[in-house]
Amino acid sequence: MNGSIPFALCGAVLVGIGLYGVMAHDHLLRRLIAFNVTGSGVFLLFGSLSALSSGGATGAVPQALIITGIVVAVASTAFVLALVVRLKEEDVDAPAPGAFEGSSEHDDHAP
Amino acid sequence: MAPAFSALTLFDVVLCVLIIGVALCSSSVRDLFAATVLLIIYGVFVAIAWVRLGAVDVALAEAAIGAGLTGVLLIGAVARLKITESPAAAVSRWQFAAKVIPASLGLLIASGLAYLVLTVEWRETLQAPVLANLPDTGVLNPVTAVLLNYRAYDTxxxxSVLFAALIASWCTTHDDLWGERAGLRQHTRRAGILATFGRFLPPIGLIVGIHIFWAGADKWGGAFQAGTIFAAVWILAIMAGVIDAPNATGRSIRSFAVAGPMFFTFVALTGVLAQSFLIIPVMVAKPLTLAIEACLTLSIAATLMLLVLGAPRRSA
Structure with missing residues (x-):
C-alpha cells in the first residue's frame, strides 16, 4: 500500500464534509468554516495524489500551487468575514423580520 | 521489501481519522466559538499531515495561515457578532430535507473522489524538469523556485489578490468611520499576562520570521510563511497595547502594503526591456529573487495584519 493513500482518502472525505456544511448550515460563519474545510480537503487530495504519482514526497509545483491556494483562501475568508460583520450591523440598525437567515435576501432600503 | 503495515502507516491512519473526526466535530458542535477552536486544531493536524507527505513548505503555510491566521480572523468575527447577536435562532421548516440532501450529495462526491484515488493511476509529474533547471533560479528550494521563478506570474x-481583499474589506467601512484607526483600541492591564507576552514574544517571533525568510531560499520556508509570522508579531504587539493600530488612511502603512506587488511588477516590466515579461536573468537570479521576497514579505505582513484588524471602527 502506498503511504499517501490514507491522506488522499482523507482529503476526499473532507471535501464531502465541507460541502455538506456549506449547504446544510444556516449561520454564515459556519458555512465559512465548512468552506475552509472543503478547501484544505482539496489541497490534501491534490498534494497526496502528487505524492502518489511520484512515489514519495509531494512535488514542488503542487506545493507551490497549494501555498498559493492557502493564501487566496485566507484572503477570501477575511473579505467574507468583513461582509458578514457589516451585514450583521446593518441588521441591527434596521431590524427586519427573520433577519440574518443567511440565505434570505435583504431589501432594507426599499423605497 | 518493507512490511505492508508499519508503525508509521498506523500513525498516518490515526492522523487521518483524527483530522476527519475534528472536522466533523467542528461542523456539528453547537457553540460557534467551539467550532472555531476546533477548526484551529484541525489546521494543526492538517499541517502534521503535510509533514508526513514531505511538503514542509505547505505544512508551515498551513500552520501559520490555515490554522493561525484563519483562526484569529474567525475568533475576532465571533467576538464582534456576539455583541450584536439577535436572540431569534434560525429554525428551518425543511429541517429533514435540508440535512439529508446535502449529506447525500457530500457522501456522493466524497465516494466519487475516493473511487478516483483508488482506481486511476497518475504517472507524470513536473518534478524532473523543476530539479533540472534549479541552478538557473538562484535558489535551492524547489518550491521557492516555482513560486518566484517558474510560476512568478501566479505569485x-x-x-494582488491579497491586496484586492484588503481594499474590498476596507470598502465595508461605514462612511462616517473612515479615517478612524483599524480595529478597537486595546486596553491591557499593566504587567498583566497579555502585556508581558506583548513584550516577550515579538523579539522571538521576529527572529523566527527572519530565519524562515532566509532559510526559504535554500531549505524550507519563504515569503508567505515569514510574512504571516511578522503579521502575527505585529498583531500581538497591537493587542498588547505596545503599539497603536495603524490608520487605514496612513501613507506609510499603505506603502508597506503595496511595496511587494509594486517592486515585483517593476521587475516584471524591466524584463520586457531585456527579453520578455517577468524574466529573472540567471546572472542576478539570487539577489533579485531575495529582493523580491523581502519586499513581498513586508507587504504580506502588512496586508495580513490589516486584514485581521478589519475595517476601521469607532475607537471606543
Whole structure:
C-alpha cells in the first residue's frame, strides 16, 4: 500500500464534509468554516495524489500551487468575514423580520 | 521489501481519522466559538499531515495561515457578532430535507473522489524538469523556485489578490468611520499576562520570521510563511497595547502594503526591456529573487495584519 493513500482518502472525505456544511448550515460563519474545510480537503487530495504519482514526497509545483491556494483562501475568508460583520450591523440598525437567515435576501432600503 | 503495515502507516491512519473526526466535530458542535477552536486544531493536524507527505513548505503555510491566521480572523468575527447577536435562532421548516440532501450529495462526491484515488493511476509529474533547471533560479528550494521563478506570474497575481481583499474589506467601512484607526483600541492591564507576552514574544517571533525568510531560499520556508509570522508579531504587539493600530488612511502603512506587488511588477516590466515579461536573468537570479521576497514579505505582513484588524471602527 502506498503511504499517501490514507491522506488522499482523507482529503476526499473532507471535501464531502465541507460541502455538506456549506449547504446544510444556516449561520454564515459556519458555512465559512465548512468552506475552509472543503478547501484544505482539496489541497490534501491534490498534494497526496502528487505524492502518489511520484512515489514519495509531494512535488514542488503542487506545493507551490497549494501555498498559493492557502493564501487566496485566507484572503477570501477575511473579505467574507468583513461582509458578514457589516451585514450583521446593518441588521441591527434596521431590524427586519427573520433577519440574518443567511440565505434570505435583504431589501432594507426599499423605497 | 518493507512490511505492508508499519508503525508509521498506523500513525498516518490515526492522523487521518483524527483530522476527519475534528472536522466533523467542528461542523456539528453547537457553540460557534467551539467550532472555531476546533477548526484551529484541525489546521494543526492538517499541517502534521503535510509533514508526513514531505511538503514542509505547505505544512508551515498551513500552520501559520490555515490554522493561525484563519483562526484569529474567525475568533475576532465571533467576538464582534456576539455583541450584536439577535436572540431569534434560525429554525428551518425543511429541517429533514435540508440535512439529508446535502449529506447525500457530500457522501456522493466524497465516494466519487475516493473511487478516483483508488482506481486511476497518475504517472507524470513536473518534478524532473523543476530539479533540472534549479541552478538557473538562484535558489535551492524547489518550491521557492516555482513560486518566484517558474510560476512568478501566479505569485504576482496572488499578492494582488491579497491586496484586492484588503481594499474590498476596507470598502465595508461605514462612511462616517473612515479615517478612524483599524480595529478597537486595546486596553491591557499593566504587567498583566497579555502585556508581558506583548513584550516577550515579538523579539522571538521576529527572529523566527527572519530565519524562515532566509532559510526559504535554500531549505524550507519563504515569503508567505515569514510574512504571516511578522503579521502575527505585529498583531500581538497591537493587542498588547505596545503599539497603536495603524490608520487605514496612513501613507506609510499603505506603502508597506503595496511595496511587494509594486517592486515585483517593476521587475516584471524591466524584463520586457531585456527579453520578455517577468524574466529573472540567471546572472542576478539570487539577489533579485531575495529582493523580491523581502519586499513581498513586508507587504504580506502588512496586508495580513490589516486584514485581521478589519475595517476601521469607532475607537471606543
Amino acid at each position: 504576482l497575481l496572488e499578492t
